[in-house]
Amino acid sequence: MKIEHVNQIAAAVNAVKATSVKNFYFVACGGSMASLATGDYFLNREISIPSRVYTSNEFVHVNPNGLGEGSVVILRSHSGTTPETVEAARFAREKGAVTIAVSMEVESPLCKEAEYTVHYNYKDGSDVIDGETGVYYSLIFGILNAVAPNEKYERVIKQLNQLENLFETNKKNTYDQAFQFGSDYKRDKLIYTMGSGAYYHQAYSFTSCLLMEMLWIHSNAIHTGEYFHGPFEITDYDVPLLIIKGEGPTRSLDERAITFAQKFSKKVEVVDVAELDFTGIDEDLKEYFGPAVAGAVLRQYADGLAEHTGHPLSVRRYMWKMDY
Missing domain, CATH: 3.40.50.12570 (Rossmann fold)
Structure with missing residues (x-):
């Protein structure tokens, strides 16, 4: 993983580690929300600190009662320009939450609004480990290891190096089935x-x-x-x-x-x-x-x-x- 990503993830994880965390919120829209929701599932499986997924606009309008100091709000927008998510980052930060933005564009409005930025590469020839999945998994399991140390989380981070091979192998193995599906259901x-x-x-x-x-x-x-x-x-x-x-x-x-x-x-x-x-x-x-x-x-x-x-x-x- 590129040093910039390692440093960004370390800064975000250290911020969580230094916080008496009372809850986590995962905030985004559409596919970005679905991506973050996987992290919510992992946290709910592994630790007792409550977490919840919100679509960005609802997060601001609902104004969760538990949001404030001790909250960790993880936000994602591929472009970093989704207006509702940018507003959610500003809103959460004003409430005193630790805000972590996950995005392709490090200079985007979302990344500028959040306190911590975790940037991933996209379609620039980078390995999967530096792409959205590798970077996000590194963040989530880094956070898990910070709040509830376990050698299992360390193994996940090490084995992320297998992601590119896993993606390519399984895409190759399912190619015929997937394209036959396209033909059958067109x-x-x-x-x-x-x-x-x-x-x-x-x-x-x-x-x-x-x-x-x-x-x-x-x-x-x-x-x-x-x-x-x-x-x-x-x-x-x-x-x-x-x-x-x-x-x-x-x-x-x-x-x-x-x-x-x-x-x-x-x-x-x-x-x-x-x-x-x-x-x-x-x-x-x-x-x-x-x-x-x-x-x-x-x-x-x-x-x-x-x-x-x-x-x-x-x-x-x-x-x-x-x-x-």
């Missing part, structure tokens, strides 16, 4: 996605950012634990469902949903995280690396749809083209 105007645990956030991101924003395909992210509490009534032979079968404690929820869905729909696509390649990752750490690897694989599914529908992922109708 005429579907609606595709539901499902997942649980940390993978629910991947389902949400795939639904909101890739299917709806980039491909203009109607969708909804359904938690597999909630599937039988209403949403399963839409299941029918021609209803497409993409289901992430996670690696971790909520896998049984996914298995139950898959079993039912496959009885009544002929269009169930399963991405089984346990079948992905985790070479170089300790068995007890797969739960932490799985969401990142699944995200890389799901992006390839979107590429398959883009290829077969002729709809480039870069096309927008409204975003960045008008005031809204």
